[in-house]
Amino acid sequence: MVQGVREGRSLSDLLPRVPEAARAGTQALAFQVLRALGGAEAVRAVVAPKAPPPAVDALLVSAIALLWPVPAGERPPYPDHTLVDQAVHAARKRTPAAAGFVNAVLRRFVRERDALAEAASQQPVGAFNHPLWWIERLKRDWPSHWQALLREANHHPPMTLRVNARRSSATAYVQRLAAHGVAAQACGSHTVVLAEPCPVTQLPGFAEGEVSVQDAAAQLAAPLLLGEAGLPAGARVLDACAAPGGKAAHLLELADLDLLALDSDPQRLARVQQTLDRLHLHATVKAGDARDPASWWDGRPFAAILLDAPCSASGIVRRHPDIRWLRRPGDIAALARIQAQLLDALWPLLAPGGRLVYATCSVFKAEGQQQIDAFLQRLGPGGASLDPASPGHLLPLPDNAMAGPAMPDGFYYALLHRP
Ligand SMILES: C[S@@+](CC[C@H](N)C(=O)[O-])C[C@H]1O[C@@H](n2cnc3c(N)ncnc32)[C@H](O)[C@@H]1O
Numbered sequence: 001m002v003q004g005v006r007e008g009r010s011l012s013d014l015l016p017r018v019p020e021a022a023r024a025g026t027q028a029l030a031f032q033v034l035r036a037l038g039g040a041e042a043v044r045a046v047v048a049p050k051a052p053p054p055a056v057d058a059l060l061v062s063a064i065a066l067l068w069p070v071p072a073g074e075r076p077p078y079p080d081h082t083l084v085d086q087a088v089h090a091a092r093k094r095t096p097a098a099a100g101f102v103n104a105v106l107r108r109f110v111r112e113r114d115a116l117a118e119a120a121s122q123q124p125v126g127a128f129n130h131p132l133w134w135i136e137r138l139k140r141d142w143p144s145h146w147q148a149l150l151r152e153a154n155h156h157p158p159m160t161l162r163v164n165a166r167r168s169s170a171t172a173y174v175q176r177l178a179a180h181g182v183a184a185q186a187c188g189s190h191t192v193v194l195a196e197p198c199p200v201t202q203l204p205g206f207a208e209g210e211v212s213v214q215d216a217a218a219q220l221a222a223p224l225l226l227g228e229a230g231l232p233a234g235a236r237v238l239d240a241c242a243a244p245g246g247k248a249a250h251l252l253e254l255a256d257l258d259l260l261a262l263d264s265d266p267q268r269l270a271r272v273q274q275t276l277d278r279l280h281l282h283a284t285v286k287a288g289d290a291r292d293p294a295s296w297w298d299g300r301p302f303a304a305i306l307l308d309a310p311c312s313a314s315g316i317v318r319r320h321p322d323i324r325w326l327r328r329p330g331d332i333a334a335l336a337r338i339q340a341q342l343l344d345a346l347w348p349l350l351a352p353g354g355r356l357v358y359a360t361c362s363v364f365k366a367e368g369q370q371q372i373d374a375f376l377q378r379l380g381p382g383g384a385s386l387d388p389a390s391p392g393h394l395l396p397l398p399d400n401a402m403a404g405p406a407m408p409d410g411f412y413y414a415l416l417h418r419p
Pocket of ligand 1: 240241242243244245246247248262263264265268288289290291308309310311
């Protein structure tokens, strides 16, 4: 897994290839390694300045990362001697010529752990376990918060649920969970945070559509788009980047809408239909490029549009520790260009008086505040108004007003009104 990520493949692509019985364990170990990869690579560079072949290096940095877990203070998953023995055993099987080298490096790390860890922490990638360009960008965007953001990104995320508003409430569902031996806390009218993550199959009523897994920050999109007054029954609404369907389903749980759920990825779109079926909700589900309305729009304007745009996902690195190692510095400008094209293409589809929510699960300003500032400038005076109640950037930090029993993901939200 670690070698694959270093070669540019995502864990979501790689993990399905692992035999099912070993998948959860493999994922847990891969997550732990990727949270500590910067430090482990820095240690390897101190102990062995010339990098060994990729398979050996992946094994080495994985073992170092598991011997020196992040976040600090977390217990290593195995005793030192077990880890070293198993790493050497794996090397003997797959790269026999390197077994002695792996053994020597790991034993030295175990002997000199404090000094080597200290040396690795002297440089930012080793200290924060993120690529340097990512650290520099956060420093520029958030001069007073960048260190806390990087530290928090290495913590384990909470498991948060959205209770189907058509079926139940957060307090009632917390009681139902308690009856099944699952500890949880209500956090808002339909949001529940579990004390410990668990498989969805253990959630009562999940298969029947009583509840869905969705972070608290992601749960802000639907109420923001609907507004306090709500939309009239049957209002035409577009979810322009809908897959896998979490926010589309939330909209339909809260209101009776004529919803078009669009996405350019037909495979991901299939998951939207599955989600809607599980929750007994209905929308028109369509494949199409939202930047090219001529190819899918029937010409009837929308009362509201949700643009949950493709982005760097820098706000959800806790859930996807591979993202930071997969992205390249140029990706942010490329994604920002697509987001701008999406905004420009979709705005004319909004009825006069209509509302558009622009959202990204990013903490980079280029995909949030700067994107919307530039859009408002392109439209010119009177083209659109930014609602003063727009949440703006929500940072995954302990002082986040939404933090409650668990810290939500990083998001950006803007609510725009068409005059
Ligand atoms: C952040 S995800 C959306 C998450 C979804 N709103 C939810 O809550 O489950 C972004 C989605 O945008 C889609 N996408 C990317 N470019 C697109 C385009 N040009 N037109 C439509 N969808 C696009 C991707 O396939 C991806 O599913």
